[in-house]
Amino acid sequence: MNKHKYIYIAFVFIGLTFTGCKTPNLMQRTESKEVPLSFNDLKDTLNSVQLKWKDYFTDKYLDTLITTALQNNQELNITLQEIEISRNEVRARKGEYLPFLGVRSGAGVEKVGRYTSQGANDANTEIKPGVEFPEPLQDYMIGAYATWELDIWNKLHNAKKSAVSRYLASVEGKNFLVTNLVSEVAHSYYELLALDSQLEIVKQNIEIQNNALKVVKLQKESARVTELAVKRFEAQVFNTKSMQFSIQQQIVEAENRINFLIGRFPQHVARSSQTFNDIIPMLINAGIPSQLLDNRPDVKQAEMELVAAKLDIKVAKARFYPSLGVSAGIGLQAFNSKYLFKTPESLLYSLTGDLIAPLINRNAIKATYYTANAKQIQAVYNYEKTILNAYIEVANQLSKIDNMAKTYDFKSKQVDALNMSVDISNDLFRSARADYMEVLLTQRDALESKFDLIETKMQQMSAVVNIYHALGGGWK
Missing domain, CATH: 1.20.1600.10 (Outer membrane efflux proteins (OEP))
Structure with a gap:
């Protein structure tokens, strides 16, 4: 049943796309x-x-x-x-x-309330046995990103x-x-x-x-x-x-x-x-x-x-x-600067394709x-x-x-x-x-x-x- 559902959605999307192409x-x-x-x-x-x-x-x-x-x-x-x-x-x-290429870096710190959903979850989270979630939470990031609209x-x-x-x-x-x-x-x-x-x-x-x-x-x-x-x-x-x-x-x-x-x-x-x-x-x-x-x-x-x-x-x-766009990124991110270059734990990447009509x-x-x-x-x-x-x-x-x-x-x-x-x-x-x-x-x-x-x-x-x-x- 799920298979037919996805096929139906695909046909609806294609039909709408061709409707959008009409000039x-x-x-x-x-x-x-x-x-x-x-x-x-x-x-x-x-x-x-x-x-x-x-x-x-x-x-x-x-x-x-x-x-x-x-x-x-x-x-x-x-x-x-x-x-x-x-x-x-x-x-x-x-x-x-042409593709747009860039580099990004940043640093920040965040303190959330203990009696919030995120704060309550962080309070019960251990990174390692005996090590509590750091508070306030720091954030360090460095990476590269690219966007490209395929013409x-x-x-x-x-x-x-x-x-x-x-x-x-x-x-x-x-x-x-x-x-x-x-x-x-x-x-x-x-x-x-x-x-x-x-x-x-x-x-x-x-x-x-x-x-x-x-x-x-x-x-x-x-x-x-x-x-x-x-x-x-x-x-x-x-x-x-x-x-x-x-x-x-x-x-x-x-x-x-x-x-x-x-x-x-x-x-x-x-x-x-x-x-x-x-x-x-x-x-x-x-x-x-x-x-x-x-x-x-x-x-x-x-x-x-x-x-x-x-x-x-x-x-x-x-x-x-329809326009087709591709975006990608790769970099390093950690809550502590000493972990920033420790891979593969601090490694992050993404690849996304968008079709918009x-x-x-x-x-x-x-x-x-x-x-x-x-x-x-x-x-x-x-x-x-x-x-x-x-x-x-x-x-x-x-x-x-x-x-x-x-x-x-x-x-x-x-x-x-x-x-x-x-x-x-x-x-x-x-x-x-x-x-x-x-x-x-x-x-x-x-x-x-x-x-x-x-x-x-x-x-x-x-x-x-x-x-x-x-x-x-x-x-x-």
Whole structure:
């Protein structure tokens, strides 16, 4: 009868165990890596991102600034510590599926009441004939112990793999930050050169306008113009001079933005004396869209996070299954220190195996499982969004490079034409064949056109920097 009873209990336990192994169904979504075959119908496999940033940005002053930023930028250094945190998380997860070994020692003393069950029993106990149970009772122990959870469902190994994927994602996150940092320094540097050019243009125009003002004053003395013309020319000079100080303030802010990026306090930023409009944008080869999957750090980061999210589902699923743990210990224990190393009397050891399975009230495990699945689907959408964003960024910047080049050509012709018109208007004004308002308007239009030309060049250089960033360059 007892034999059948034990068989029945075993079948009940096995049935409950399989019940505990049952996992709920989840919504699935599979990511797609399909991207268009080309950018704007350009099928060129050459890719400018294969150039290191030192070869892409050839200005020696800009190279120095970028090098300093990669060493001193605080945000980048913070990210490096986040990578170290992720690396330590991998070590922690790896340690969980290895046996835990430790040593233990202790000493104590105990006195129980005589009129208790233990005290009454101890009073009638003799260790040896004629030797009573010691009171108070001392206790000395030294030994070693081990615990080990057998990873039969790969729960702990998958947790470690997930930590590895997140570590790799943090590395890619650092690479993406490097890409952003390189492009941000380059943007600020070119903006600074553009402001220098604008300041130089303003100074030249102040000189031109002062000369025109002298002419107007002479003409007023000869009664060829009225005081109104003089005041209008003076107002234009004052307006242009005010622009000079506004640009100087923008230069200070641009310099300090660079100083912040490279991790130093405000100071002068050394830069090229080359005229900004003379800079020739680099010829860009965008390659093919599939190269973004390997070149863009943010795409690779999203991919690693997706891998980690999938592994988290496996870890959460394994919590529904029984876990098998083994614990063991061996040591020496005695009530008197002189007996502690007397074997085999003081020797003790233990070996235990545990099989634990969740049966009732598994809501917490289900919630963790559903959460892991939701995060995995979220990671898929994030991966798809990152790829889509990368493609659109490249397509936009390629179009911008082409359109800004055409715009710059027409703006250059406009500036040339207005420069000639300034000379013509001054000559006509001196010979009384043009009104002073024509001279003022022509000078204003010429100044605005020069500013527009610099802004167009800035947009060109911005596109050159942005396309390098969009293709995933700068971090290698």
